[in-house]
Amino acid sequence: MSQVSPDAIERLLSRRGYRLTAPRRNLLEVMASLGDHFSADAVVGAAPEVGRATVFRTLRLLQDLGVVCQVVLDDGTLAYRLAPEEHHHHALCVECGSVEDFSSPALESVLREVEEATGFSVEAHRLELYGRCAACRAASN
Amino acid sequence: MSQVSPDAIERLLSRRGYRLTAPRRNLLEVMASLGDHFSADAVVGAAPEVGRATVFRTLRLLQDLGVVCQVVLDDGTLAYRLAPEEHHHHALCVECGSVEDFSSPALESVLREVEEATGFSVEAHRLELYGRCAACRAASN
DNA sequence: CAGATACTGACACTGAGTCTCGATTGCGAC
DNA sequence: GTCGCAATCGAGACTCAGTGTCAGTATCTG
Numbered sequence: 488m489s490q491v492s493p494d495a496i497e498r499l500l501s502r503r504g505y506r507l508t509a510p511r512r513n514l515l516e517v518m519a520s521l522g523d524h525f526s527a528d529a530v531v532g533a534a535p536e537v538g539r540a541t542v543f544r545t546l547r548l549l550q551d552l553g554v555v556c557q558v559v560l561d562d563g564t565l566a567y568r569l570a571p572e573e574h575h576h577h578a579l580c581v582e583c584g585s586v587e588d589f590s591s592p593a594l595e596s597v598l599r600e601v602e603e604a605t606g607f608s609v610e611a612h613r614l615e616l617y618g619r620c621a622a623c624r625a626a627s628n
Numbered sequence: 629m630s631q632v633s634p635d636a637i638e639r640l641l642s643r644r645g646y647r648l649t650a651p652r653r654n655l656l657e658v659m660a661s662l663g664d665h666f667s668a669d670a671v672v673g674a675a676p677e678v679g680r681a682t683v684f685r686t687l688r689l690l691q692d693l694g695v696v697c698q699v700v701l702d703d704g705t706l707a708y709r710l711a712p713e714e715h716h717h718h719a720l721c722v723e724c725g726s727v728e729d730f731s732s733p734a735l736e737s738v739l740r741e742v743e744e745a746t747g748f749s750v751e752a753h754r755l756e757l758y759g760r761c762a763a764c765r766a767a768s769n
Numbered sequence: 770c771a772g773a774t775a776c777t778g779a780c781a782c783t784g785a786g787t788c789t790c791g792a793t794t795g796c797g798a799c
Numbered sequence: 800g801t802c803g804c805a806a807t808c809g810a811g812a813c814t815c816a817g818t819g820t821c822a823g824t825a826t827c828t829g
Contacts, residue, residue: 501827505776506775506825506826506827507827508775508776508825508826509777510776510777510778511776526815526816527815527816528815528816537777537778538777538778538779538780539778539779539780540777540778540780540817540818540819540820541776541777543817543818544776544777544818557704559704563700563706564815564816565704565816578742578746578748578750580748581751587748589742589746591738591741593737593738593741594735594738596734597735597738598757600732601719601730604730605719605728605730605762606761606765607719607721607728607757607759607760607761608759608765609719609757609758609759610722610758610759611702611757611758611759612755612756612757612758613754613756614753614754614755615754616739616742616750616752616753617750617751617752618749618750618751620747620748621746621747621748624747624749646806646807647794647795647796647805647806647807648795648796649794649795649806649807649808650794650795650808651807651809668784668785668786669784669785678808678809679808679809679811680786680810680811681786681787681788681789681808681809681810681811682807682808684786684787685807685808705784706785
């Protein structure tokens, strides 16, 4: 788990000129306690002292800072995740619901191929995998 | 544009044992007229005679049949698209909003690599690219 | 420690999607 | 043809996700 600690994120916030407020600290704690991914409403529910709008504002801020990322679930709904700053992708287990990060240098060359073939210039991308994690495969077999 | 015609979809429906109802025909027309991707509410708005629930039911049915697919926009919201049955991915232009399909055999081998490296077995995946299409690049340069 | 202003919370609102249930309707059988 | 009935539909209330507003509060700088 290379998960960023609340402390480190607080330092990042002030370094970038954002204020360190009680609601923000609060939300960072809550997110760290919610497991590997969580819905916006789970955060709202787990931080009753913090207003709904603030939860969404903070989620967006943290996404912009790169410490929270979106996960697209298999049904198309969004979840969030405290995540390493580096670019990465998600592998979601349809059995246990866990999310693993991975990165793939080979993907970059695939994108470059697509760029050459189509003339499209890729500025960002999402890749989400759905399947069964090693643990679940081992368990059911 | 290898877009499936409403007619072909109607044949597919009855072949699979689904009824050919007026609302379904209606929605197929509307979707074909809405351009390369559309929100659920755009469909609701463009087919006032058809009930809201029916629009969503039909969207889901068509997804299950593989003739409609979801597109994840850059802000994480979902749009829909009449699409070829084959597996494919989307390249979204952030400037003009257009969506292009592409498929990439090379991606499959990337996935296989990930499987080997992590023990995760990939059953499905999404890949969305965000950037600028060839036309927009040519125009602004 | 004071003031400018970034930030917050309450709340109403939009958009996306689901559920229920009584009313229709497509279509295979006869 | 027309009958029957399961598949389908529409209305509308409801949930969940996210946004906008605005007066009030609290952080950090000076």
